[in-house]
Amino acid sequence: MNSLIFHIVDVFAEEKYAGNQLAVFRNIGEISGDKMQKIANEMHFSETTFVLSDKKKKGGYDVRIFTPSSEVPFAGHPTLGTAYVIEKEILGGQVEKVLINLEVGQIPVTIERSTGKNETLWMKQIPPTFGRKLDPASVSSLLNLDVKDIDGRYPIQEVSTGLPFLIVPLKTLDATRRARVDRAREKEIGTQAGGILIFSVETYDKKNDLNVRVFVDLLGIPEDPATGSGNGCLAAYLSKYRFFGDDFVNVRVEQGCEIGRPSLLYLKAENKKGEILVSVGGKVIIVASGKFVNP
Numbered sequence: 001m002n003s004l005i006f007h008i009v010d011v012f013a014e015e016k017y018a019g020n021q022l023a024v025f026r027n028i029g030e031i032s033g034d035k036m037q038k039i040a041n042e043m044h045f046s047e048t049t050f051v052l053s054d055k056k057k058k059g060g061y062d063v064r065i066f067t068p069s070s071e072v073p074f075a076g077h078p079t080l081g082t083a084y085v086i087e088k089e090i091l092g093g094q095v096e097k098v099l100i101n102l103e104v105g106q107i108p109v110t111i112e113r114s115t116g117k118n119e120t121l122w123m124k125q126i127p128p129t130f131g132r133k134l135d136p137a138s139v140s141s142l143l144n145l146d147v148k149d150i151d152g153r154y155p156i157q158e159v160s161t162g163l164p165f166l167i168v169p170l171k172t173l174d175a176t177r178r179a180r181v182d183r184a185r186e187k188e189i190g191t192q193a194g195g196i197l198i199f200s201v202e203t204y205d206k207k208n209d210l211n212v213r214v215f216v217d218l219l220g221i222p223e224d225p226a227t228g229s230g231n232g233c234l235a236a237y238l239s240k241y242r243f244f245g246d247d248f249v250n251v252r253v254e255q256g257c258e259i260g261r262p263s264l265l266y267l268k269a270e271n272k273k274g275e276i277l278v279s280v281g282g283k284v285i286i287v288a289s290g291k292f293v294n295p
Helices: 033-043 076-090 136-142 173-178 183-189 228-240
Strands: 003-011 020-025 047-051 061-066 097-102 105-112 120-125 129-134 156-160 164-169 195-200 210-216 221-224 249-255 263-272 275-282 284-293
Touching: 003 076, 020 033, 020 076, 033 047, 033 061, 047 076, 061 076, 076 097, 076 105, 076 120, 076 228, 076 275, 076 284, 120 228, 120 263, 129 136, 129 228, 136 183, 156 228, 164 228, 173 195, 173 210, 195 228, 210 228, 228 249, 228 263, 228 275
Parallel strands: 020 047, 061 097, 164 195, 210 249
Antiparallel strands: 003 020, 003 284, 047 061, 097 105, 105 120, 120 275, 129 156, 156 164, 195 210, 210 221, 249 263, 263 275
């Protein structure tokens, strides 16, 4: 193989050069996992994905996801962005659903079309699991905040819909802006979560319902501009604790504002017969296409 085709897309973006960047490599054949990791580090986006073949397997497409430092079993914006590339570049557009085969299982991505310029892609995540709860004092120290910045009406808890995140409710937008992760303290606490998601109901844009920041130092991402997996965990959390007064969740989330990559995510969740169903949606914009020569 002399070259690898790749596409760069912005995910959870309302316009180009916003949202979370993603590189998607197609039809990679027999390239090793070690080589994929090196390519992901070369691209140095939050994640890079590799579609193993342009041909379907079990109705979907086998995909592997890498951060600059490691492979992960699931991540949100790579799933949506890869589905978009498959829809446009492999299937020729206008399909209603793309199935992505990941380590955590098969993830369906549906394409919602309207009269607007861009499609909205929706990813149904696997059922959430709720892990341990942490005390506000230790977490406020971890985030270099005062304990009074944490909204004590709700727990600080590890939640997973394929990749675990520590969900931390804060009282104000000012608190989310001031938060800084103490990496030494993070190791001391020993959280099992892949990332830390903090949120508040105060937002930059009044049309949005929540402001979110996500820190994924353990995977080599100091701050992520848009995190579909983490926001899926947040949607499950909001439903479980009836944050908006009901277990039904349908909200707009802004993320990435503090690092100059404004993103918009749509979250839906609902408790159906004791199981919380979670979907995360957003728009995808293609930015570039190219080839890796002699990979």
